[in-house]
Amino acid sequence: MTMLDYIDDGAAGSRSFLQLLRNRWGGEIVASCDEAGRVCRIESGFYQLLDIAQWLTADLDFAFATLVVEEEPSASWLFVYAFYKDARSPLVHVELKLDSGTSSVPSLVGLPQGPSFDWHEREVEDLFGLRFKGHPRLGEFILHEDWPEGINPMRNDFDAKQRFEHRVQEAKWEPPTIVTAPGTFAMPIGPVFADFAESAHFLLESVGEDVIRTIPRFFYKYRGVEKLAQGLGADRALLLAERFSGIAAFAHGLAFCQAAEAISGVAPPPRAIALRTAFAELERLRSHTAAITGVCNSTALAVAAAQAALIEESLLRLSCEITGHRYLFGAAVLGGVACDLSAALSQHLGETVAEVAQRLRDLLRMLRYSSSFLDRLEEVGSVTLEQVRSYGLVGPIARASGVARDIRKLFPYAAYGSVDFAIPVELEGDGYARLRILFAEAEQSAAIIRSMMLALPDGPIRAAAVPPRPGTALTAVEAPLGASFQWLRLDENGKVLRYRVTPPSFTNWHGFHLAAENFAFQDFPIILATFGLSNAECDR
Amino acid sequence: MANWVLKGLRTGVKSSAYPGRPDSALGVSPGRPTGTRLKSATAGDELVARCPTRAIAREDGGVRIDQGRCVHCFRCRRDVGEAVAWEPSYEWAAETGEAAAMRKLVGIFSRSLHVRFVDAGACGACMSEARQINNPYYNLHRLGIFITPTPRSADILLVAGPVSDAMRLPLRKTYAAMPTPKRVVAIGACAASGGIFGPSFAALGGVAEIIPVDVTVPGCPPPPLAILHGLLVAVERKPPAALISAVPAPATEPA
Structure with missing residues (x-):
């Protein structure tokens, strides 16, 4: 397939995407596409976000790419949810603007493709201090438990060069649930393990030789890039x-x-x-x-x-x-x-x-x-x-x-x-x-x-x-x-x-x-x- | 299974000539910038301004390089008025601990050395290079050096990374779990100085911030031969290099 085919397909793809959008939403939401037809922007309202995400992922089979959160100098928040599908469909940005008074956003983890939003929402909660309403397990994620409460490094007023006091000296991690049946035990692996393994922790819930499930824990290497x-x-x-x-x-x-x-x-x-x-x-x-x-x-x-x-x-x-x-x-x-x-x-x-x-x-x-x-x-x-x-x-x-x-x-x-x-x-x-x-x-x-x-x-x-x-x-x-x-x-x-x-x-x-x-x-x-x-x- | 044995035999010996003789194969090391005598005074200022990690400093007649800070970005070498000199070396390890205390330990260590590796927030390149010392080219077993999975039987702690906040306790505990006498070899610019990442809210900016470091192997990443050199320096089987590359003495003018 040549370059030209792609561009043609792309423009046609975005035209038909806009058509689909109009058919489903009529004049309810504002949307626009770039000239090449490879990027479409949808402006979402607070209460429309869940429905738009459901429509894109469940009805149109789009995959979730990334969530970008920006704290704007004008004391407001910009959320960009990006979705992608195939060579014929555009990259779709769903943009949500919130004023600074808002502290919670609807969580998307309840959707059929909910797991793909899970870690993004947990990361934003941890680094920006924003809540996702309906998310079942927010809390320590990127920043481990000795990080002080209420300090969110991605906020504009946080100084990246500043060191902070740890909450506790010898923090202990307690995973959310542990199998308690007779004969079971949890086997910790890491963060320092094997010959040349990268630092990560895995808790294997086990009955002897057989491991029932693995609870991984990451972000030991968070460097705040x-x-x-x-x-x-x-x-x-x-x-x-x-x-x-x-x-x-x-x-x-x-x-x-x-x-x-x-x-x-x-x-x-x-x-x-x-x-x-x-x-x-x-x-x-x-x-x-x-x-x-x-x-x-x-x-x-x-x-x-x-x-x-x-x-x-x-x-x-x-x-x-x-x-x-x-x-x-x-x-x-x-x-x-x-x-x-x-x-x-x-x-x-x-x-x-x-x-x-x-x-x-x-x-x-x-x-x-x-x-x-x-x-x-x-x-x-x-x-x-x-x-x-x-x-x-x-x-x-x-x-x-x-x-x-x-x-x-x-x-x-x-x-x-x-x-x-x-x-x-x-x-x-x-x-x-x-x-x-x-x-x-x-x-x-x-x-x-x-x-x-x-x-x-x-x-x-x-x-x-x-x-x-x-x-x-x-x-x-x-x-x-x-x-x-x-x-x-x-x-x-x-x-x-x-x-x-x-x-x-x-x-x-x-x-x-x-x-x-x-x-x-x-x-x-x-x-x-x-x-x-x-x-x-x-x-x- | 017989096929694998044959395949192995047919491959033959691939080990590097180092440390017996220098290894001159192409691509074993990227080389590194070194202290340079410059023709013009403004060239030095340009180089200092271009260096993102303040590894370059003006000195009489040229610039010197703090190897522990250099992240191999090539900005002092490419598209620049007067470039720094480049040395095609790999024996980069420098002693950063107390030399007198170290000498007492040599007899115990020098012929059978067990190494525990800790990733304290490394980007993956240092780790990949550390893994290569176990491959057939560098083959550290022939030098009596072994990687051990447990700090309890380790003589040397090999650490890469700027020490991310969450790794500070695991690193300290791993060090504490090692029997004495013990040594720490820090590999890479991040472990030496924090490199491009630290110090910051998320990283301490070097292994020496939390445990004593005996040998520092600079580089971003140090190639496998430099890491081998670091291990050999730690047991005084090789002489160390300097961490600062000074401006070379002026060449004597022909009369």
Whole structure:
């Protein structure tokens, strides 16, 4: 499908969306679409929010993307709920304005797709101190229990440099409920556990070998990235966007750059667009290989883990050779990319990824014939299609359960509108399906890089300037772990007023407990590895 | 299973030459900025202004680099009038503890070392690089170094991240659970100085804010060889590097 098809479809999609809107709501609500037909804005009243959200998600099958809350200087609140569906439908913003006297908002968790709103509402409650009426479990979430009551760091009057007194010295976490049947016990794991695990806590409710359910607890790594970004120049805030999740630095940095470019009305030159696509796929290839290493490691298949680790290291070295950094830090800049590739380097990149793809194919072939390995993955950590839809899960996890959503196809950015690739989908939703998705997408990434290197346009790699302009933009990219939505509001000097990022790990960790129910204890590391999520990315 | 054994044998030995000899493979390290003698005085001011973490400071005739603050953003290297010098090195670990106290511990530690890793809010890149020291290229087992899941049997605490608020207690408890004598190796700019994140309301701004740090490995992230160097410095099997890269002495003018 070419770029033109998408644009046509998009405009038609938004026309028919506006038609649907008029049919359902008549003159009750105000709505408008942008020229390209890819973004529709709906102004919602306080009492209409629930009905509009229900109509979008239950009737039209839209998925919830992100909730952005802004405290406006005029002492009022702006809530933006973003929804997305497919390549033919627009990104829908449902905007709700409230005056400062309002302290509670209707909760959307009671809807069929309610779980996808759950964590967003809890986060806003914790960081802004706003209540969601009807939400069953608000309270300690991002900020743990020793954080003082009534101090909300995302409020405009909170100073990000200020330290605060802890409420208690040795805080104890009590989970909401515990199984109390005879013989049951709760087994805590983390936050410091395993050899090289990221900090997170899991409470396994267990009857001996069998774990009934898992209660996860995150945000040990909350570094307040959204708060720290406020007041910084866009160029400086880009460093935070890159570094909150080092293993997906390029994807998040790219989303940030695209938002700043959209606000300034600057388009990067064609060579920059091709290089961005190649770098983004190189990161995906490396990230997926790292996840494959993790899965092999979790099943204690030592030779396979070593083989995957060798491939991973050669991709890290390749990244360093072409961009000067093993994790592509600094490669995405406002208006383009920071490093050009010589003809020799672009040939080297294309050849090396082709060789990597071959090594991955060999590895998959051997893994498929290792029955002891497959036994550990099949029917382990399953997530159903219904669960994926109700939790709004994204990325390889959603695609392994039958949801063919990929931001590269839905809202083509960089050069994806002109790249020919199909979204791999599996239906089983178990650990093995997720592993197959990783292999299929890694292979695809290598092919996309090669096609970019074969037809690299000439010219500059960076727009002449990205002049500061006030405005907002919501961008989406397909990071290695799934959809990343970033909202940026800049003032007239190009300073960040609000930066909001909804990374794929935030969305997907929420669904982790679905896969970690009724399993044998020794499968826990395998379920963790096949999810392959990042806590740094989730916690921000 | 026989296939896997054959596959392993066919792959052969992949281990790095380091620490016996330098490793010169491409891409093992991004290198880093170093103290630079500059031709013009205004170039120094431009570099200082460009550095987002105040890692660059003016010094007589040029600029020096505080490696513990550098986040490898390349803004002192790309699109700039006079760029800083770049050293293609990886032996970056510096002693930041009390050297005299350390020397007494060497005999106990040097040949079999157990390391416990703690993620104190790291972005994932430091952690990924720390994981790589266990891969066949860097293979820390050949050096008598092992990763242990429990602090009770650990000699060294390897810490990454700016110490987020919620990780301060787990980090302190992990340190307290280790038997003495023990060492702490902090890896990455965040663990050394808070990096881009701290200090702030959500992070302490460095591991030394909460537990004593013996060896600091700067870098964003430090490559696997730098982390290996840090572990070897901690047991005095390798000499340390300096955390501050000073302006080099002026080259002697030909007569």
